[in-house]
Amino acid sequence: MGKKVTIRDIARLAGVSVTxxxxxxxxxGERFSQKTRDKIxxxxxxxGYVPDFNxxxxxxxxxxxxxxxxxxxxxxxxxxxxxxxVQHVAQHExxxxxxxxADRNAELEQNYLSQMLxxxxxxxxIASATMTTDTINRIIGARDVPYILFDQNYAQEGTRVLTDxxxxxxxxxxxxxxxxxxxxxxxxxxxxxxxxxxxxxxxQDCLRKNHIELDVAHNVIKxxxxxxxxxxxxxxxxxxxxxxxxxxxxxxxxxxxRGLRERGVKVPDQISIMGYDDIYLDEYVSPxxxxxxQPIMDLGIGAAKxxxxxxxxxxxxxxxxxxxxxxxxxxxxARVR
Amino acid sequence: MGKKVTIRDIARLAGVSVTxxxxxxxxxGERFSQKTRDKIxxxxxxxGYVPDFNxxxxxxxxxxxxxxxxxxxxxxxxxxxxxxxVQHVAQHExxxxxxxxADRNAELEQNYLSQMLxxxxxxxxIASATMTTDTINRIIGARDVPYILFDQNYAQEGTRVLTDxxxxxxxxxxxxxxxxxxxxxxxxxxxxxxxxxxxxxxxQDCLRKNHIELDVAHNVIKxxxxxxxxxxxxxxxxxxxxxxxxxxxxxxxxxxxRGLRERGVKVPDQISIMGYDDIYLDEYVSPxxxxxxQPIMDLGIGAAKxxxxxxxxxxxxxxxxxxxxxxxxxxxxARVR
Numbered sequence: 041m042g043k044k045v046t047i048r049d050i051a052r053l054a055g056v057s058v059t060x061x062x063x064x065x066x067x068x069g070e071r072f073s074q075k076t077r078d079k080i081x082x083x084x085x086x087x088g089y090v091p092d093f094n095x096x097x098x099x100x101x102x103x104x105x106x107x108x109x110x111x112x113x114x115x116x117x118x119x120x121x122x123x124x125x126v127q128h129v130a131q132h133e134x135x136x137x138x139x140x141x142a143d144r145n146a147e148l149e150q151n152y153l154s155q156m157l158x159x160x161x162x163x164x165x166i167a168s169a170t171m172t173t174d175t176i177n178r179i180i181g182a183r184d185v186p187y188i189l190f191d192q193n194y195a196q197e198g199t200r201v202l203t204d205x206x207x208x209x210x211x212x213x214x215x216x217x218x219x220x221x222x223x224x225x226x227x228x229x230x231x232x233x234x235x236x237x238x239x240x241x242x243x244q245d246c247l248r249k250n251h252i253e254l255d256v257a258h259n260v261i262k263x264x265x266x267x268x269x270x271x272x273x274x275x276x277x278x279x280x281x282x283x284x285x286x287x288x289x290x291x292x293x294x295x296x297x298r299g300l301r302e303r304g305v306k307v308p309d310q311i312s313i314m315g316y317d318d319i320y321l322d323e324y325v326s327p328x329x330x331x332x333x334q335p336i337m338d339l340g341i342g343a344a345k346x347x348x349x350x351x352x353x354x355x356x357x358x359x360x361x362x363x364x365x366x367x368x369x370x371x372x373x374a375r376v377r
Numbered sequence: 378m379g380k381k382v383t384i385r386d387i388a389r390l391a392g393v394s395v396t397x398x399x400x401x402x403x404x405x406g407e408r409f410s411q412k413t414r415d416k417i418x419x420x421x422x423x424x425g426y427v428p429d430f431n432x433x434x435x436x437x438x439x440x441x442x443x444x445x446x447x448x449x450x451x452x453x454x455x456x457x458x459x460x461x462x463v464q465h466v467a468q469h470e471x472x473x474x475x476x477x478x479a480d481r482n483a484e485l486e487q488n489y490l491s492q493m494l495x496x497x498x499x500x501x502x503i504a505s506a507t508m509t510t511d512t513i514n515r516i517i518g519a520r521d522v523p524y525i526l527f528d529q530n531y532a533q534e535g536t537r538v539l540t541d542x543x544x545x546x547x548x549x550x551x552x553x554x555x556x557x558x559x560x561x562x563x564x565x566x567x568x569x570x571x572x573x574x575x576x577x578x579x580x581q582d583c584l585r586k587n588h589i590e591l592d593v594a595h596n597v598i599k600x601x602x603x604x605x606x607x608x609x610x611x612x613x614x615x616x617x618x619x620x621x622x623x624x625x626x627x628x629x630x631x632x633x634x635r636g637l638r639e640r641g642v643k644v645p646d647q648i649s650i651m652g653y654d655d656i657y658l659d660e661y662v663s664p665x666x667x668x669x670x671q672p673i674m675d676l677g678i679g680a681a682k683x684x685x686x687x688x689x690x691x692x693x694x695x696x697x698x699x700x701x702x703x704x705x706x707x708x709x710x711a712r713v714r
Binding site for chain 2: 057059060104106114115116117120121123124127131134136137138139140141148155156158159267294295297298301320321323324325326
């Protein structure tokens with residue numbers, strides 16, 4: 041005998057949502073066409089479908105077949121690509137992703153989270169720069185809503201996808217050391233979430249291993265985590281008198297390159313620039329940006345798959361999926377002169 | 378006497394959604410905290426709120442306080458910014474935008490549309506490259522769901538926000554004519570939706586007015602509407618032997634510039650490049666891209682406001698809101714040598 045047929049199979053065969061099937065089979069299908077209702081009953085009989093505990097719990101929990109995705113900025117290349125990955129998986133499972141871009145606004149993030157919960161979402165992917173797991177758990181309260189944390193969190197705990205930020209930072213520092221740079225600046229965001237702390241610690245530890253001294257007082261420059269932030273920091277980088285700069289992410293690096301260009305500083309001839317992320321823009325700016333690659337689309341796919349697993353299996357255990365990082369050498373870094 | 382208090386006012390004062398207020402006032406508020414319920418009843422009494430026809434119809438229609446937004450590609454700078462505009466308005470009205478990116482896949486678009494309708498969305502913003510209004514109306518069927526069309530549609534009809542694409546095309550052509558260019562290529566998408574048809578007609582009409590002949594057989598180059606499409610078309614543009622090229626949008630133009638750079642062609646010294654849209658990347662590529670500006674964020678805000686008006690007023694009349702276009706001259710175009 042084959043595998044037991046589930047409500048999800050029936051939904052897939054009929055080309056409708058699980059909610060539709062469950063409503064029709066529970067006698068609440070008045071709002072669907074006769075044709076759809078007939079099809080569902082026919083498939084039920086044909087495959088001998090019997091509602092099981094999971095299906096019933098799905099109905100009892102009033103599954104909305106929606107998952108919430110909270111990101112800092114949907115129009116950024118990084119999160120745009122991440123969300124695309126989530127969408128691919130959701131679409132395949134006939135789930136709808138509710139996407140929220142809260143622009144690092146704590147109140148708005150919590151607001152969105154409450155609104156999603158009001159709508160009985162099945163699960164959440166949270167890339168929040170402001171919310172702690174305590175806050176998240178408080179808002180979720182007694183509801184049994186699984187969630188996955190991603191990227192910009194202050195806590196590295198709970199089920200999550202991640203890349204090795206410490207290793208990424210090391211790779212970046214080693215690359216600049218290999219090119220002979222000794223005077224190096226770091227461009228970092230004003231507030232360090234856990235992934236940035238890791239990234240920058242890896243970078244600094246590796247500099248130390250290479251006996252390169254970092255002038256923390258002058259050469260660690262704080263700036264908003266954006267193209268504009270990098271652009272506005274160009275003067276400070278020039279003033280630092282360095283031969284290379286490592287920007288916290290590619291957006292900052294691309295902004296910094298523009299700022300340097302407008303001030304007549306040649307990249308990489310005068311200053312080498314190193315980014316982090318490998319967003320799709322890196323190959324379209326000139327010079328093309330050397331960076332540490334995170335597999336952004338795969339991270340979105342991985343986070344969504346992990347969440348769906350959690351939703352379907354009611355698994356309680358913490359799970360962690362790690363993705364690799366690697367150096368992508370392009371044109372914005374060169375041997376020191 | 379002041380303005381009549383609506384359910385929306387009560388919701389705003391209480392900091393909860395309209396759905397929450399309506400459920401509590403209709404005795405279906407068990408799932409909300411006692412504190413929230415008390416607050417709502419107190420506000421009702423304090424402001425003498427009486428349910429009116431609109432509020433009741435809102436309840437009868439089972440408003441989900443969600444609006445659907447269908448775009449070709451959420452990770453593109455253009456639609457990312459557009460969606461941000463929609464989000465600003467939705468957030469202010471405590472509506473949730475359901476964002477779908479269907480990658481110009483007709484089946485997927487129709488699929489998403491059906492799924493949104495199943496979830497009782499209150500309205501729709503559709504920037505679809507594949508769906509005709511006939512298709513949309515067929516899927517919406519008897520449901521009373523208002524929608525706004527935007528950008529990439531084959532039909533220019535129905536309530537919509539738009540920019541003057543014909544005028545934008547004229548501005549682009551006049552700029553290149555003013556710089557003395559006579560040999561000009563056009564890079565256009567494989568299939569022309571209405572906005573591109575307008576844009577390119579305006580461009581060609583204006584060339585004609587300036588007595589510039591366009592070699593349609595060789596100098597109108599078809600390519601996918603993407604950075605990659607523009608990049609891959611670089612060889613064809615070089616082969617055409619032109620001094621200037623007008624790309625259908627900025628993504629294509631930025632890809633084309635990369636392709637030309639890799640082939641050793643200098644922009645604008647050897648070929649001037651002109652884009653269309655004014656996406657945020659234009660200032661970060663080098664040379665900075667000359668383009669025709671569409672107010673992208675404002676288009677998102679305008680579309681969302683128009684849709685909310687339609688939802689709240691049950692207005693049947695077709696409405697059109699026009700936004701201006703303008704030439705933004707940067708560094709990728711120069712006088713012909």
